[in-house]
Amino acid sequence: MPQPAPASPTALNSFDEFTRLDEVVLGRAEHYDAHHTDTSWRLFFYDNVAPVLGRHATPSGEELLPIPGQLVDELNEDIAGLADALTGCGVKVLRPAAPGKDIDIRSPHWDARATPPLNVRDQTIILGNTIVETAPHVRARIFENDLLKPAFYRYYQEGANWLSMPRPALARDSLDTAYFTRQNLDVSRATDSESAGAIEGLGLEMVFDGAQCMRLGRDVLVNVANHNHELALRWLRDNIRDLRFHRLDAMADNHIDSVLVPLRPGLMLLRSPAYLKYLPAAMQSWDVIYAPETDDSNFPDYSDLGFVIPIGSRYMDINLLSIDENTVVVNSLYPELIEVLEGHGFTVVPVRHRHRRLFGGGFHCFTLDTVRRGGPEDYLS
Numbered sequence: 001m002p003q004p005a006p007a008s009p010t011a012l013n014s015f016d017e018f019t020r021l022d023e024v025v026l027g028r029a030e031h032y033d034a035h036h037t038d039t040s041w042r043l044f045f046y047d048n049v050a051p052v053l054g055r056h057a058t059p060s061g062e063e064l065l066p067i068p069g070q071l072v073d074e075l076n077e078d079i080a081g082l083a084d085a086l087t088g089c090g091v092k093v094l095r096p097a098a099p100g101k102d103i104d105i106r107s108p109h110w111d112a113r114a115t116p117p118l119n120v121r122d123q124t125i126i127l128g129n130t131i132v133e134t135a136p137h138v139r140a141r142i143f144e145n146d147l148l149k150p151a152f153y154r155y156y157q158e159g160a161n162w163l164s165m166p167r168p169a170l171a172r173d174s175l176d177t178a179y180f181t182r183q184n185l186d187v188s189r190a191t192d193s194e195s196a197g198a199i200e201g202l203g204l205e206m207v208f209d210g211a212q213c214m215r216l217g218r219d220v221l222v223n224v225a226n227h228n229h230e231l232a233l234r235w236l237r238d239n240i241r242d243l244r245f246h247r248l249d250a251m252a253d254n255h256i257d258s259v260l261v262p263l264r265p266g267l268m269l270l271r272s273p274a275y276l277k278y279l280p281a282a283m284q285s286w287d288v289i290y291a292p293e294t295d296d297s298n299f300p301d302y303s304d305l306g307f308v309i310p311i312g313s314r315y316m317d318i319n320l321l322s323i324d325e326n327t328v329v330v331n332s333l334y335p336e337l338i339e340v341l342e343g344h345g346f347t348v349v350p351v352r353h354r355h356r357r358l359f360g361g362g363f364h365c366f367t368l369d370t371v372r373r374g375g376p377e378d379y380l381s
């Protein structure tokens with residue numbers, strides 16, 4: 001049943017992924033007309049893009065990979081549908097500011113075409129009453145949170161705490177390739193075209209995205225797949241003293257929200273049984289809904305549009321957004337999942353989302369849930 005959201009302004013309060021949602025920031029895609037495929041981008045998406053980078057059809061020297069305008073328009077249509085659905089559920093929807101044009105950014109060591117604030121889950125974690133800005137991996141995303149600052153200041157005025165991890169320089173050797181080399185994967189297709197400058201003596205930096213975390217009340221799961229992430233886990237533990245951070249040992253290359261989504265205490269959605277072993281012991285006895293198989297017919301056919309790189313996997317739609325412990329917003333183009341969730345008694349709000357593999361985000365990625373009703377409960381004992 002839709003419940004009215006409280007009158008604004010509201011204090012920041014978000015400790016988990018599933019208690020009743022009252023307020024959310026929803027990303028936007030205006031001017032998402034290219035992927036800047038520099039080394040930091042290629043490494044970040046390597047799991048998904050390596051096979052395509054290997055094909056002779058790739059824009060090897062050409063770093064700006066254009067995205068057809070029709071796809072951006074369709075994405076914006078789908079996001080508008082998501083905004084309406086959230087409002088219809090009684091959730092207050094805030095938006096980042098819109099970039100007015102394509103923006104080229106430059107640091108002392110590199111330049112990049114800025115990514116618009118679409119996947120707002122990625123560069124921030126809300127931990128209770130604290131906004132934590134994380135340390136971007138992709139150079140094109142380093143100023144992305146500027147467009148969320150109007151919202152962050154609003155919460156700050158209402159009493160939120162606000163912290164930022166040290167901003168990484170993302171110089172030539174800042175990123176750790178260990179996750180790939182440990183699997184004997186050759187990363188040269190990502191690193192061969194590196195043009196960024198080096199900073200003498202710097203080495204691996206703290207680099208980490210908010211979407212590497214899953215929040216469970218007083219506990220937070222943190223995916224650590226390399227030394228960049230290891231430094232960030234230490235920073236989280238040193239700076240947020242009242243939550244318990246659990247290290248997931250390389251459950252994925254980086255983000256985990258298309259692998260695992262806690263649905264309510266004692267029940268989670270998981271990509272497959274192979275991922276259980278990464279979870280804290282207490283979660284291994286939770287009930288699990290495994291993501292039903294999909295095939296290519298669930299995804300648009302882009303053959304008429306020429307070369308379009310899928311930066312997201314087929315599992316992107318696991319990435320749902322909970323309105324409360326019984327209500328979830330799910331991509332209508334994943335009917336197999338809707339059926340399973342309804343079978344478990346969930347009310348599913350279906351919203352169409354076509355191009356999730358091109359822009360690399362589902363509904364969890366597109367949103368930053370700033371106000372939920374739950375507190376720092378102990379769900380793990």
Ligand SMILES: N[C@@H](Cc1ccc(O)cc1)C(=O)O
Nearest residue numbers: 045047253255311312360361
């Ligand atoms: N393999 C990564 C790469 C990726 C990250 C973010 C995206 O938006 C898209 C793709 C996926 O989990 O997590």
Ligand SMILES: NC(=[NH2+])NCCC[C@H](N)C(=O)O
Nearest residue numbers: 119211255258312313316365
């Ligand atoms: N918060 C996000 N942007 N999550 C996206 C994770 C996508 C994941 N790499 C996949 O390809 O399935």
